Amino acid sequence: MSITNSIKNLLDIQDENITFEKNCVEKGEFKGKPCKYITATLSYVPTHCKQCGIKNENNTVYKNGTQTSRITLPISGMHPTYLLLRKQRFFCKACERSFTAQTPLVKKHCFISEEIALKRYVHTLNSSLLSSYIRTGIRTLKTFLSYIKNNFHYHHNNGRVEGIHNKNKGS
Numbered sequence: 001m002s003i004t005n006s007i008k009n010l011l012d013i014q015d016e017n018i019t020f021e022k023n024c025v026e027k028g029e030f031k032g033k034p035c036k037y038i039t040a041t042l043s044y045v046p047t048h049c050k051q052c053g054i055k056n057e058n059n060t061v062y063k064n065g066t067q068t069s070r071i072t073l074p075i076s077g078m079h080p081t082y083l084l085l086r087k088q089r090f091f092c093k094a095c096e097r098s099f100t101a102q103t104p105l106v107k108k109h110c111f112i113s114e115e116i117a118l119k120r121y122v123h124t125l126n127s128s129l130l131s132s133y134i135r136t137g138i139r140t141l142k143t144f145l146s147y148i149k150n151n152f153h154y155h156h157n158n159g160r161v162e163g164i165h166n167k168n169k170g171s
């Protein structure tokens with residue numbers, strides 16, 4: 001069994017676009033506390049541009065850098081375990097916009113539900129901006145939402161997000 005398959009089995013990851021390399025498990029520190037980091041890569045050739053929907057023919061959409069998300073893994077052990085997921089970024093020549101590779105894994109381990117993320121974000125949008133998003137359609141909103149969620153993973157303290165989540169559940 002390959003390293004990728006062994007770790008996928010261990011972590012219960014089904015996405016075939018996620019791969020692990022040799023020595024991908026490292027000891028580290030998060031907020032001054034010891035932890036383990038498992039580094040993985042998410043990459044594939046997209047069939048369409050996520051932004052404008054154009055078919056990816058003749059390298060219209062090409063690979064362009066990566067974006068890393070830190071995902072807390074539900075593993076109980078001596079120390080917390082985080083998955084550092086290097087997600088492929090793509091650039092579309094047709095619309096000149098970028099987007100990030102997606103995986104259901106982020107959804108599965110996400111600490112905030114889509115509904116709550118949407119509710120919280122909508123508060124910060126003014127009404128004219130909001131209506132333009134509605135006009136653009138649910139598809140754009142979904143792309144946008146995943147971007148917001150990914151940002152939560154990377155930039156924010158999970159504890160705080162969880163706190164807000166709990167508060168939301170209780171109210």
Ligand SMILES: [Zn+2]
Binds near residue numbers: 094
């Ligand atoms: Zn495009």
